[in-house]
Amino acid sequence: MSGKEVFYQGNEACAEGALYAGCRFFGGYPITPSTEVAEFLSHRLPKAGGAFIQMEDEIAAMASIIGASLVGKKSLTATSGPGMSLKLENLGFACLTEIPCVIVNVMRGGPSTGLPTGPGQSDVMQAKWGTHGDHPAIALAPASVQEIFNETVRAFNISERLRTPVILLTDEIIGHMREKIIIPEEGELEIWDRPRPDCPPEKYLPYDTSKGIVPPMADFGSGYRWHVTGLNHDASGFPTNKPSLVQPEEERLLAKVTENIDIIEKYEYFKKDGARVGVVAYGSSARSAKAAVRQAHEEGVPVDFLRPVTLWPYPVKPTVEMAEKVDVIVVPEMNLGQMIDEVQRCIEGRAKVVGVNRVDGDPITPENILEKIREVV
Amino acid sequence: MAFNYDHYMRPGKLPHIWCPGCAHGIVMKAIIRAIDKVGLEKDRTVIVSGIGCASRMPGYVDFNTLHTTHGRSLAFATGVKMADPTLNVICVAGDGDALAIGGNHFIHACRRNIDITMVVFNNNIYGMTGGQFSPTTPHGRFASTTPYGNPDYAFDVVELSMGAGATYVSRGTVYHAVPLEKQVADGITHPGFSVIDALCTCPTTYGRRNKLGSATDMILWFKDNTVGIKAAEKLSPEEREGKILTGVFREVIKPEYCQEYQKIIEMAQGK
Numbered sequence: 001m002s003g004k005e006v007f008y009q010g011n012e013a014c015a016e017g018a019l020y021a022g023c024r025f026f027g028g029y030p031i032t033p034s035t036e037v038a039e040f041l042s043h044r045l046p047k048a049g050g051a052f053i054q055m056e057d058e059i060a061a062m063a064s065i066i067g068a069s070l071v072g073k074k075s076l077t078a079t080s081g082p083g084m085s086l087k088l089e090n091l092g093f094a095c096l097t098e099i100p101c102v103i104v105n106v107m108r109g110g111p112s113t114g115l116p117t118g119p120g121q122s123d124v125m126q127a128k129w130g131t132h133g134d135h136p137a138i139a140l141a142p143a144s145v146q147e148i149f150n151e152t153v154r155a156f157n158i159s160e161r162l163r164t165p166v167i168l169l170t171d172e173i174i175g176h177m178r179e180k181i182i183i184p185e186e187g188e189l190e191i192w193d194r195p196r197p198d199c200p201p202e203k204y205l206p207y208d209t210s211k212g213i214v215p216p217m218a219d220f221g222s223g224y225r226w227h228v229t230g231l232n233h234d235a236s237g238f239p240t241n242k243p244s245l246v247q248p249e250e251e252r253l254l255a256k257v258t259e260n261i262d263i264i265e266k267y268e269y270f271k272k273d274g275a276r277v278g279v280v281a282y283g284s285s286a287r288s289a290k291a292a293v294r295q296a297h298e299e300g301v302p303v304d305f306l307r308p309v310t311l312w313p314y315p316v317k318p319t320v321e322m323a324e325k326v327d328v329i330v331v332p333e334m335n336l337g338q339m340i341d342e343v344q345r346c347i348e349g350r351a352k353v354v355g356v357n358r359v360d361g362d363p364i365t366p367e368n369i370l371e372k373i374r375e376v377v
Numbered sequence: 378m379a380f381n382y383d384h385y386m387r388p389g390k391l392p393h394i395w396c397p398g399c400a401h402g403i404v405m406k407a408i409i410r411a412i413d414k415v416g417l418e419k420d421r422t423v424i425v426s427g428i429g430c431a432s433r434m435p436g437y438v439d440f441n442t443l444h445t446t447h448g449r450s451l452a453f454a455t456g457v458k459m460a461d462p463t464l465n466v467i468c469v470a471g472d473g474d475a476l477a478i479g480g481n482h483f484i485h486a487c488r489r490n491i492d493i494t495m496v497v498f499n500n501n502i503y504g505m506t507g508g509q510f511s512p513t514t515p516h517g518r519f520a521s522t523t524p525y526g527n528p529d530y531a532f533d534v535v536e537l538s539m540g541a542g543a544t545y546v547s548r549g550t551v552y553h554a555v556p557l558e559k560q561v562a563d564g565i566t567h568p569g570f571s572v573i574d575a576l577c578t579c580p581t582t583y584g585r586r587n588k589l590g591s592a593t594d595m596i597l598w599f600k601d602n603t604v605g606i607k608a609a610e611k612l613s614p615e616e617r618e619g620k621i622l623t624g625v626f627r628e629v630i631k632p633e634y635c636q637e638y639q640k641i642i643e644m645a646q647g648k
Binding site for chain 2: 024025027043046047049051053055056057059060061063064065066067068069070071072073075089090093220221222223225226227228229230231238239
């Protein structure tokens with residue numbers, strides 16, 4: 001990859017990635033440890049002709065990005081646990097109305113105010129199930145500063161193409177860690193835009209799926225007058241409670257994800273001959289896991305290592321492949337056991353699954369994971 | 378010649394969901410006439426609402442319309458307006474939507490002075506959920522959740538808006554439909570945040586519980602119990618007692634939010 005080398009913290013890389021992806025609106029609210037995303041964009045968005053606004057609360061910040069997206073601007077907000085809880089209301093609105101936007105959650109420790117300056121990974125199930133009702137969930141979990149940049153771009157791309165919100169899950173460690181990254185030249189990374197209508201305005205049906213599962217979306221103000229509502233709606237966008245229309249609508253929202261796994265799913269699977277132990281880890285815990293796996297190899301213990309980059313939808317296939325090969329899967333995460341449930345669910349008893357869990361505000365160390373590997377071998 | 382609303386109504390979307398005797402239609406029609414008077418283009422106008430009876434209005438009218446979550450219309454509208462300041466943005470909200478669950482968004486929109494027109498359909502009650510007391514239900518009044526009388530005190534929308542910094546603030550009523558239309562029109566042309574406190578009536582869930590008479594009686598009540606702020610100056614304190622003041626309470630020019638942000642863009646770009 002060619003481009004400009006910079007020494008960035010993860011939150012800055014996220015903001016830079018958003019600009020690269022074409023983000024021109026940010027609505028936010030200050031919260032540790034995500035605030036640098038807002039600070040960076042308050043400086044850079046006006047330079048790019050975009051707009052930054054600090055709203056009165058997290059709910060409003062989420063609402064503002066949906067409003068801006070409806071006018072055709074790629075939009076971002078960033079927050080952490082307590083703020084994420086508040087954003088969930090309007091996140092569901094964006095899911096049902098199919099308005100693209102990207103939400104960054106720089107995860108910190110604990111429920112409630114918890115550990116504002118400490119890392120955590122305890123919002124991973126919230127990312128999947130947080131807002132009420134059945135809804136599509138896409139969450140990406142990068143593990144390095146460069147990857148935060150690239151996955152932010154991918155988050156926008158997926159959000160635009162599928163017309164659905166995408167959550168970028170980072171954490172306090174990689175959000176604040178500085179690494180050298182390369183900002184690719186313009187055009188080097190592919191940028192996708194939402195599908196827009198090409199029919200005459202009077203023929204426009206905002207939720208007409210006759211030509212594909214993702215209906216074209218018209219910008220407000222572009223001559224296509226349409227109605228957006230958080231009520232279940234028909235192809236014309238107006239409310240309906242007809243069972244024959246509501247069920248297919250809700251199923252289609254989920255199918256947008258399941259039928260587009262190829263553009264959403266991303267993982268790294270490092271296999272080692274003769275491995276009887278596997279490790280599944282994501283985000284900053286994956287960095288410790290990688291070091292632990294390498295150390296195990298040096299000690300003569302072969303270990304398979306799977307790192308989901310896309311956390312939701314969860315990569316089932318490589319996990320099943322690992323479970324069919326190994327006896328035990330170790331799942332380190334900075335929570336008291338969340339993704340471990342998903343691993344267990346998809347391997348259906350093919351292997352034993354054990355967790356390595358810390359919620360004390362310190363990162364999981366390679367030694368923590370190595371100890372568990374030695375124990376289960 | 379009678380005003381023709383058809384140009385602004387979406388075909389096939391009526392009848393509306395409002396109860397017989399509800400005054401929301403009077404406010405909706407005043408808004409439509411105001412839009413017509415000001416000459417807003419339908420394609421360049423966005424009408425935003427939250428949740429509740431009043432918030433169903435955008436579904437009936439032929440603009441870019443956005444029916445959002447409870448209380449959040451102004452927050453969505455702020456994103457719309459910031460993303461394209463050339464759009465005309467009007468918010469419609471009930472009293473509960475605007476001032477209880479949406480109270481924080483309301484005061485901050487006033488403070489920012491963003492060029493959005495907010496029309497509060499103020500009928501003193503949560504109608505859609507069956508008549509619970511709202512932030513504008515007067516003290517002592519009955520609602521489904523105040524069976525012994527309302528222990529709360531009501532917000533005065535005008536004072537709240539002025540205190541929070543709105544630059545155009547008025548109050549009208551559904552009895553005075555023509556002045557109400559003018560207030561909405563002036564609110565739209567005002568370059569800043571405008572609040573129109575549109576006093577209206579809910580005979581079904583509020584009037585009945587408080588024995589306020591028929592739908593017509595409730596509307597006529599405004600005739601006898603309101604007084605214009607200019608006319609009020611000539612009244613004695615005794616004559617003013619118990620009267621609700623109507624009219625334009627504030628109309629001042631202050632830098633508008635999007636215009637201020639445009640200066641930031643120019644500064645950032647070194648222009």
